[in-house]
Amino acid sequence: MHLQQKAQLLLVLGLALVFEGVKCWDQEVIVAYGSVALLPCVDDSSALSHPSAVYWSRIVDNKMMTVWRREKSGLEFRPVKSPSRVFCPAPNFGKGNYSLHITGVTEEDGGRYICKVEGKTSMMKEIMLRIVKVSFSPPIVMEGFRVDTRCDISPIPKIRRHHWELNGKAADKAVLYSVSQRDSGNWTCRVSHNNVVGKATAFLQVRGISTPLADSSMVYAAVGSSVSLPCVFTEGLVQHSGIWERSSTARNSSLPLPSSLHQRSLVPLSSLDRSAWIETVENGDEGIYTCSGIMKLENIKIKVQRSMQLVVARVLSSSSKGQMTLACHLSNFSQVTSYEWLRVIYGVNNTQTVTSVSKSTSLKIPNVSEEDIGEWMCRYYGKDGLLGNVTYQLHRMGVQMGQSGSKSGNKVGMVMGLGSLFLVMFLILFQLYKNYRRKKMVLLYPAMETIVHEAATEQERIERCQAKLNEACGGDLKSVCV
Template sequence: MTPFMIVLGLALVFEGAQCREREVLVAEGSVAVMPCVDESSALSYPTAVYWSRRVGDVLKTVWRREKSGLEFRPVRDPPRANCPVPNFGKADYSLHIAGTTYEDGGEYFCEVEGKTRMVKVIVLRVIRASFSPAIVVEGSRTEAKCDVSPGPSYKRVNWKRNGQFISRSILSSVSQRDAGTWSCQVPHNGVVVEATASLQVNGIATPQDDSSVVYAAVGSSVSLPCLFTDGLIPNTVIWNRTSSTIHPPRPLPKSFDWALGSTASATIQGVEDGDEGMYTCSGRMKGLNGEGIKVQRRMELVVARVLSSSASSGNGPVTLTCHLSNSEQITSYEWLRVTYGPNDTQTVTSVQKAKSFRIQQVTEKDAGEWVCRYGNQEVLGNVTYHLHIMGAVRGEKSSSGNKTAMVMGLGFLFFVVFLVLFQMYRNYRRKKMIMLYPAMETIVHQATTEREQRQRSKAKMAEPCVGEPRLVCV
């Protein structure tokens, strides 16, 4: 006969001895309370309490207290099992185990010695939730398990993922949406026991899937997220762009910038009209078996801007329209008027809830900043439009600008005419001064002619006669 059977048999031969079995089901990591209460209240205080556990064919002491009050515990730092002594006065000798582990499951024995001996057998079953494998890469396979120690697994098990019930525990292609807290629920004696486990999925953590949409206004700066899981740095990262999921690649914007690392997010410093489309961030990393695994994430960039339409002439109306390159997910629009006061105080006034806003006659007070707010339950974005008087207003300020231009043009014309008239006057005065003295002009002309004749005669007398070298012509 084994030592275990001997001990159990001796416990049962005492007069009035009771042996009752009970099952306790707890989740791993919780506090297990194994009841040992004297329902008959036949025991008297002081009493001796012995808690032991069956390990193979041997009973090992877990916790005990002698009638003298001395307590004995296994050498463990810190001890996890104890009986709250203040409860002894209520004939409650239950054993509390903090931080229950999967290995704590098994048979426990409670022996209480007083006027009579009471023996109770408690079977502790511990539920553990786990994954095989526990850490996976996007696109690989894993299985959620709900194990019970000791004994076979329960058939009625419900699974929850991040608080939502799911119908499957085997994942053939893991995604980031599968990461998080998983719970297996087991009904037992009218209550539900729940064990939890965390699933870590290596890959691109943000965005979680290919349904991400990023909104940006023309001229603004926007970030396209591509964040890998903690501690994971891919070997290579590539960004590309397509106008849709089926069209060929298109060039990235000129201000597109990104850096290789766990955060491979990209930035477009100044969004331009035409930058919209599908952007793909792809990285290659090693799997658990050393094989190369490619993970990628697609996201759509939606560009928002304000379209302005007005009459070509006259004081016609101006229509402002909030235009998005893809407005399928947008459910609401609202136009806001932004004005500024002293010390840059800002006042925002709601004007109209519509995609388009019409100003019947633009005046000086309409110039300035207009904002279109668009969104849905998950998205809220703004696009700003500055209404300028020179481009769209036919009111008082525009008339003042036209008058200024007209005055400057007429002034320049008068200045040119003045210069022409002044030059004509100078020519007229010169001519008039010459005509005032005709006799003097004749005398001066005659004197000049006579002087030229005398000079020519002297030059002729000084020349030698041809054929007579010794003679000089006089």
């Protein structure tokens, strides 16, 4: 077998020197580990329409190793491997295409290959195949640990250039000293050599909490609404997870969880979603919410946690002299870059019309009227777009309060006059009622009423008699009248 290989190598070298019209090309192919390598061998002149024989060989340690060949008789030979990973896909070598395919390439497949075609004239091409492989050390890592990214090329060229990409975006890291979920994803190494570019990609898995990606994320919610607090663990052995705690933003002191906060059941433990939600957000529910859990990696228990800040939004209202002011208030507005007030009007069939009114933090509604009754919305934006919104319902009572406030200065006298009139009328009616009740009480005793009436009549008779006698006699005759 070795004699045959040496003879083939001598034959290739001899063909390169003897046959007239022989052309030699040095080509380079860079492919990813595990992919399909295409080694080009095409007769550009199309002079060889039906060659008699095609030989694919590989040079290893200055020895010629047969990879694939087809004899003049049409008999095809392949290495004794099951299954074979090399083949020529072009049937009958149509259009002068004698390219070789190698599936599932590994580092051992890299090296120099020679394609030799024999016919009326002969053609020989030499191809350099390089394999690019991306790997991580360790292959699976926990949040906060170190991981090394490697880009290996086989055979290694004397001069090479390569750069990294993470999920399609340029990355300049080769060593991640404190890996996070933001580092997980597809890492691609792009290699260029002799104006040939190749790439390889590998997926880096970071165990821990996948959602949210990092700490200090903001969650916005309006008073009276519901809000979800995400906490999803990655695949892996989760010992115990889904423990929620709350603390203040100022002193980082512990606070009780809201009464309307619900957590997903801890059973079964295989469930990765440990999210919680607040059914009805109230003023004062703001703060830092932390979800934590214990994960196991190579017999080591590691605590992972994720903190997020709940920002509560509400609308503050005030009125003065017929003008109502609505202010958009957030418990934390550090990430807010702009505000927008909108008027929302609902029509038939649940249609709504939204009109932008103002771009400031507060909104002033002068001369509040019936037309202003309804829904007002405040939207707040960050550098990446809309953060959230909060609505305010202006009711009829609010309109009446605004109108009375606007006219209070002009109607003070009228209000005082009406108050005095009502007081006088009340006193009169009360006195009439007392007289009526007194009369009703007297009528309850008719005998007493007769005695009182007769006594009054007799007293009048005596007084009249005394007056007449005094006038006639000029003396006191009271005893006579009695």
